[in-house]
Each structure stands twice: as structure tokens, then as C-alpha cells.
Amino acid sequence: MPVLKADMVETLVKTGASCRADAKVAPRFRCGERIVVRNINPLHHTRLPRYVRGKRGTVERDRGVFVFPDTNAHGQGHKAQHVYSVRFTGRELWGPQASERDILYLDLWDDYMDPV
Amino acid sequence: MNGAHDLGGMHGLGSIDAEPNEPVFHEEWERRMFGLFIATFAGGHFNVDEFRHAIERMDPAHYLESPYYEHWLHSCETLLVESGAISRKELDARVAKLEKEAK
Numbered sequence: 001m002p003v004l005k006a007d008m009v010e011t012l013v014k015t016g017a018s019c020r021a022d023a024k025v026a027p028r029f030r031c032g033e034r035i036v037v038r039n040i041n042p043l044h045h046t047r048l049p050r051y052v053r054g055k056r057g058t059v060e061r062d063r064g065v066f067v068f069p070d071t072n073a074h075g076q077g078h079k080a081q082h083v084y085s086v087r088f089t090g091r092e093l094w095g096p097q098a099s100e101r102d103i104l105y106l107d108l109w110d111d112y113m114d115p116v
Numbered sequence: 117m118n119g120a121h122d123l124g125g126m127h128g129l130g131s132i133d134a135e136p137n138e139p140v141f142h143e144e145w146e147r148r149m150f151g152l153f154i155a156t157f158a159g160g161h162f163n164v165d166e167f168r169h170a171i172e173r174m175d176p177a178h179y180l181e182s183p184y185y186e187h188w189l190h191s192c193e194t195l196l197v198e199s200g201a202i203s204r205k206e207l208d209a210r211v212a213k214l215e216k217e218a219k
Contacts, residue, residue, distance in 0.1 A: 004158035012154055017164060041118055045169035050118060051125040073165035094125070 019067045021080035027110070029084060033059045034116040037108070045073035048112045055092050056116060060105065061085040068109055081110040117169070120176035146185040153188055162195045170194040 004012075029035060039054040040046070047069045061084060068079035090102025123129065141147040156162070162170075170191035171179070179187065196202045 002158060002160045004155045008158060009154065012158060017157070019164065043117060045117060045165055045172065049124045050122050067165075069165040069168070072163055073169040 019069075019072075021065045021067050021078055023065055023078070023080040025065050025080055025082060027062055027082040027084075029059045029062075029082070029110070029113065029115070031059055031061060035059060035086060035113040036116050037113055038111075040112075042070065044070060046070050048108070049106070051093060052088065052106060052108075055088060057086040057088040057092070057106075059084045060087045063107060066109070068111060070109075070111070079111075083107050083109050084113075086113070117172050119172045120179050121172050141185075146183075149185040149188050149192075152192060156192055156196065161199055161201060166195060167191050 034056060035058070036056050037048070037052050037054060040048065041053075063083045063085060065080050066083045068081055071077050071079040084107070085105050086108045088104045088106065089100075090098035090104065091100060093104060094102075141150070153167075157164075157167070168191075171187045173194065174182075174187065174190050178190075182190075193207060197204050197207060
């Protein structure tokens, strides 16, 4: 079993442990593409907030390939895939009473989305 | 998991008050909890997603009423017991001893 050594502490505290993956994986989406978030309600761990499920947004930026939390939390492997910064309007998320100026960016994994 | 941790869009929870000159730790035990996390994480006892999920598995009422680093403590305890690194009996005995000493 690995042991924490004194010289490891500074790096771990400053940078944490990155979940970026080395795997070469093709992106399912490109910047500017319209997406709809899957309406999924898994019993397991997920990083997909409830309020965005079923909502439509626009892929703004491809952040690269990362470990998929939904499988990694359960010993089911990295299932590495692209994560994107996705742009949602306040009105899409919260309805007509939201300000038309409000915009929310969420980092979402490939498996959370479908093309519109 | 649709748990109490997923608070986005919830009403009635009060304002988010930014504390001026907020210290890194408010209590000494929080500093120790941070150290315990780093040691057990580097020790390979769990990955960050397992750690987050163990927080989500807390009793929801307890989750909402407990401070941030108590969530970390709960997760560490849960995962170390589940992996067999410590036993529930050992944990309970240690807590009982600390409670007795604190009286």
C-alpha cells in the first residue's frame, strides 16, 4: 500500500490530484454545437445536477479527456471521455422569470449529453 | 444519486455569506481532518469520486446540519470501514474513549 511521504505533501495540497486522463478518445461534440442534457436519474454517483437535466445548451469549449465519475466512484473503471464547458441561459434553466442576461456554464461529460 | 447534496435551485436555505478574511481552517480539528484526508488518499484507500459518493450517502438530515469537514470525516470513516482498513468496532471504541476523555 502506498504511503504518504513528507516530500509529497506540498504538491498534493497545492494541486490536488488531477482527474485528467491520458487516453486518446474522440469527442462526441464540437464547439458551437447545440446539445440536450440527458434526463437520467441514476442511483449511483453522478456529477450531473438535477436542475439541468432535459435542458438545452451550447458547447462552448472542449476541456479535454477526463475520468468519468459515474463509473470511477464504483470500481467500474475510468471510462475516460471529453468534458465540455456548456452554456445555458438562465431562462432555459429557470423559466421566463429569470433575467435574460443570466448565463450559466457547466462542465459536462460526453455521457451526460445528446445532440439536439 | 438524487440526494440532499444536490442543492442547485433550492429555495429557503438562506443567503450565502462570504466571510471577510476567512481563515483556511476555523477549528483545529478541521486542520487535522485535512491531513487525514491527504494521508488516506495518498495511501490509496479511495479515489476522489468514491470519496464524494460516500458523502452523498450520509443521512440527509445529518448532511444538511453538519459542517463541511465533518462530511470529509464521515466519508473517510465510511470508506475505511468498507475497505476493511479499520473495523466499525475499532472506530466505535475510539469514539467512546474520546467522548469519555472529553467529559
